[in-house]
Amino acid sequence: MKGRDGCPRCQGAGYVIEPEGDRAVARLCTCLPVCPRCHGSGRVTVVRGGVPLTGRCRCQQLPDRIEHWHFAQVPARHAQATLHGFFAGTFQHDDPVKRRALLEGVNPWLEAFDPARRDNRGLVLHGPVGRGKTHLLVGILRELVFAHGVVVRFVEFSRLLGQLKERYSRGQGDTQLLGELAEVPVLAIDELGKGRVTDWELAIIDEVISRRYNAMRTTLATTNYAPRVASGIRDVNLAVVDESPQTLGDRVGDRVFSRLREMCSFVEVGGLDMRPLLG
Numbered sequence: 001m002k003g004r005d006g007c008p009r010c011q012g013a014g015y016v017i018e019p020e021g022d023r024a025v026a027r028l029c030t031c032l033p034v035c036p037r038c039h040g041s042g043r044v045t046v047v048r049g050g051v052p053l054t055g056r057c058r059c060q061q062l063p064d065r066i067e068h069w070h071f072a073q074v075p076a077r078h079a080q081a082t083l084h085g086f087f088a089g090t091f092q093h094d095d096p097v098k099r100r101a102l103l104e105g106v107n108p109w110l111e112a113f114d115p116a117r118r119d120n121r122g123l124v125l126h127g128p129v130g131r132g133k134t135h136l137l138v139g140i141l142r143e144l145v146f147a148h149g150v151v152v153r154f155v156e157f158s159r160l161l162g163q164l165k166e167r168y169s170r171g172q173g174d175t176q177l178l179g180e181l182a183e184v185p186v187l188a189i190d191e192l193g194k195g196r197v198t199d200w201e202l203a204i205i206d207e208v209i210s211r212r213y214n215a216m217r218t219t220l221a222t223t224n225y226a227p228r229v230a231s232g233i234r235d236v237n238l239a240v241v242d243e244s245p246q247t248l249g250d251r252v253g254d255r256v257f258s259r260l261r262e263m264c265s266f267v268e269v270g271g272l273d274m275r276p277l278l279g
């Protein structure tokens with residue numbers, strides 16, 4: 001009999017992620033055998049000291065993580081994004097800059113991430129467009145969800161602001177959405193600072209980041225804007241991104257930016273433009 005590791009669909013992971021509608025949808029792979037402990041019911045009964053105790057079977061861990069994945073709301077176009085795929089693409093193109101971002105930036109950060117703590121450091125991936133920052137971000141989320149069972153949420157910065165603005169304009173101040181974003185254990189903001197950001201939008205982003213800062217929650221982000229560097233200090237982050245003279249601080253405001261600097265490690269993702277390969 002062919003083992004799960006030989007499964008061509010999931011490569012032994014037990015789940016697959018595919019685009020469906022506008023979301024990247026996860027489901028159990030068909031190679032999973034019926035659980036011998038609970039026979040698929042998800043509940044097991046054990047007798048301790050003569051007392052029968054019924055609880056969830058440990059085979060339910062993967063379905064629980066699939067639920068977490070759906071809570072994350074990752075868009076369909078990133079369904080195939082994995083760290084392994086980023087790694088493979090980087091090697092295929094012999095791209096030392098990108099390899100360094102992964103090996104010296106992202107991997108050590110993931111290793112240091114402790115799912116049992118709530119005050120893990122965040123991560124900001126910055127660099128020019130088309131270098132695979134979003135791919136890397138989604139790969140990280142996938143790892144956090146499926147390897148560690150962490151509850152995460154993905155938001156596209158401009159889409160989020162659009163949603164909030166629409167609800168406010170209809171007279172429905174969205175405290176529920178803001179509360180969710182403030183409280184989710186890991187929030188991943190894609191394209192932070194993109195587009196024309198109004199004062200009202202800055203105030204919203206400031207509220208989300210401030211609440212996360214105070215609650216010591218982990219925030220991840222990608223941005224096309226370079227971090228601002230304190231005057232007089234030489235820093236590896238002092239890179240000019242595209243032709244844009246604006247920094248991340250210019251885009252999101254001093255307060256948000258200085259909180260991000262306290263909460264997050266900054267990793268530059270440069271190297272080759274891989275858009276045709278890594279959506």
Ligand SMILES: [Zn+2]
Nearest residue numbers: 007010029031
């Ligand atoms: Zn499979």
Ligand SMILES: [Zn+2]
Nearest residue numbers: 035038057059
């Ligand atoms: Zn079971």
